[in-house]
Amino acid sequence: MNYKIALIPGDGIGPEIVREATKVLDKIGELHGHSFSYTEVLMGGISIDKTGVPLTEEALNTAKASDSVLLGAVGGNVGQSNWYTLPPNLRPEAGLLAIRKGLNLYANIRPAVLFDELKGACPLKDELIEGGFDFVVMRELTGGLYFGERHTTTENGIRKATDTLTYDEVEIRRIAKWAFEIARKRNKKVCSVDKANVLDSSRLWRNVVKEVAKEYEDVELSDMLVDNCAMQLVKDPKQFDVILTENMFGDILSDEASMVTGSIGMLASASLGDTKLGLYEPSHGSAPDIAGQNKANPIATILSVAMMLRYSFDLEVEADKIEAAIKSVLQKGYRTIDIMSEGKTLVGTIEMGDLIVNELV
């Protein structure tokens, strides 16, 4: 079977990590009789440089016509200009928000799994990570502050900027259902994270999640305030199974979750909606500080490819194989710089990709 993938290398380390991920896809295709065809799509800074906007309509249509989308990362410096000076709708990141919204990918899954082999790279004490941990951050992706009305004004010589945070019950209900469905296949626990002690949107969130929970009596629901959750993630990550939260809280908590797995370079991400078409990307950004140096860890992107095979194409065996190959390379002691620890062998982006490809048989 041929699968059409819209490929968005993006900016910074994006092209480097996507290259390794497609090597893995091609090898798994060769082994299992699938072919993956790629159509390159411009998004982010590179698109601004070439077309003047972060995502053209044509690029979005190419993504819509594909079976799935694989993204590296966007952002960082755009050409010679400083992107902070661009209006929000013209910054590289606006392309990412537009594609998520344009494809209606409201459900973002970010699995935080501590590989046994990476205990040395985890900053938490041994007793906290004994037995490992495995939870997912289920982040609402097309609502909240990111998509609310925003404007900047100057009144009486004073500059003022406004962002608005809105959720309606339909948006909350559909993401809550995703969280409960996923929890059902895992350890049957949902922790809904909000700021209901202050925000109206969080109070609605909490009430709607409770209503949805009635349809899932086999799943245990708890609520947690987001500031406490930020603390609990480093105090006792093992307590979590599915963390369900809104857009911005999920952005912040997932980066925090990545560090307890050893590095942001290990955190995969799948953005899904009501169809099989998903967008798969590492959770990290374009890492301008290490771009072009063969230093980036490609594992988050390769794990995202495994998620693509599993969720968009139902290729469970192939996805398992990729995850096993990564584990095996880590077991053999190979590490990129971000997960390096004493006695291990340091490798670059390309070498890590090759090692994983070679494990696939």
Ligand SMILES: NC(=O)c1ccc[n+]([C@@H]2O[C@H](COP(=O)([O-])OP(=O)(O)OC[C@H]3O[C@@H](n4cnc5c(N)ncnc54)[C@H](O)[C@@H]3O)[C@@H](O)[C@H]2O)c1
């Ligand atoms: N999905 C995306 O495209 C995405 C996600 C996050 C940030 N961004 C954008 O990326 C740009 C840079 O953002 P930032 O510096 O805050 O976050 P970042 O995630 O790019 O980098 C943060 C730190 O983590 C390191 N890092 C990130 N990925 C790594 C990897 N695979 N291997 C090893 N080290 C890695 C970087 O070197 C840096 O020190 C910004 O423009 C931001 O908006 C894009």
Ligand SMILES: CC(C)[C@H](C(=O)O)[C@@H](O)C(=O)O
């Ligand atoms: C680049 C930015 C818009 C994006 C987000 O906040 O969603 C990123 O941080 C992420 O986590 O995917």
Ligand SMILES: [Mg+2]
């Ligand atoms: Mg983020």
